[in-house]
């Protein structure tokens with residue numbers, strides 16, 4: 001008898017559940033409509049005052065048996081889910097999102113491809129220091145089949161007294177050496193003026209972690225005609241990285257490579273904490289190629305091989321590694337730059353030598 005009573009009451013609950021479900025989804029549709037209007041008018045989705053007003057109205061009407069606190073808690077959850085729905089719709093509408101473009105974006109640089117079948121290696125010293133240094137590094141990279149030469153001419157240094165880079169002279173040097181070996185140049189720019197200056201010398205503009213949210217600079221590279229390697233800020237969420245990429249893409253420059261380079265956490269045995277989950281998540285959420293900077297993320301050489309393997313296993317389209325012909329006398333990041341032998345054994349360990357030689 002008791003069981004039958006429960007059965008009967010459960011049937012009643014099932015009917016109420018159906019009604020609640022229908023009402024919740026009807027509510028969600030209205031929330032989406034509000035979201036679209038807010039987006040069109042550049043209004044924030046989150047409206048705490050409206051939520052408060054709504055909770056007050058509900059508690060006034062509430063006659064129990066649920067307490068006011070419980071009612072507010074339940075409706076807060078509904079408002080939270082509604083907000084997510086509004087945000088998700090916007091995220092799906094981002095030009096860089098997978099929803100907007102199903103197929104992977106391939107970045108074509110001359111006869112090379114980033115985001116194709118073969119992972120690329122972007123390597124070179126932290127900073128361009130001299131022709132001898134660049135030649136020594138580039139000739140070894142070339143021997144190993146690496147086609148992308150990196151090197152900083154404008155260095156964003158924490159201390160204003162640290163080496164700031166050779167500027168235009170550094171770019172010129174790197175271009176000359178790269179041309180000698182048929183390599184492509186990747187270098188960081190930090191301002192619109194540097195961008196203009198670098199245009200003549202580089203093949204890929206790098207936007208460093210510190211400038212990931214320099215929106216004016218993002219707009220400038222968005223107007224540029226060359227690919228952009230956008231590094232994740234060390235305090236930035238993946239969503240913020242995606243939105244930063246959107247700034248560039250929305251301006252018309254669709255050639256963007258995302259780069260995970262570690263984020264700041266409490267861990268101090270690595271320079272930053274490499275967030276490897278960023279790789280598959282970004283590949284799911286966006287159609288852009290994703291690479292991993294294994295030097296800046298870890299800040300140490302002794303784990304570079306397993307970390308590089310892990311990055312590639314996670315689906316990275318390439319790696320960025322700092323290599324110097326004589327790291328001991330490097331003017332920046334001395335401890336994390338690989339020497340030429342160490343780099344050769346990394347390439348060997350990753351099985352990349354042949355692949356990079358046969359072209360990407």
Ligand SMILES: O=C(O)C(=O)C[C@]1(C(=O)O)C=C[C@@H](O)C=C1
Nearest residue numbers: 034045046047050051079082083
């Ligand atoms: O009324 C709005 O402005 C909405 O966007 C709807 C809604 C809600 O679910 O009720 C959602 C998010 C806002 O923070 C406030 C309220």
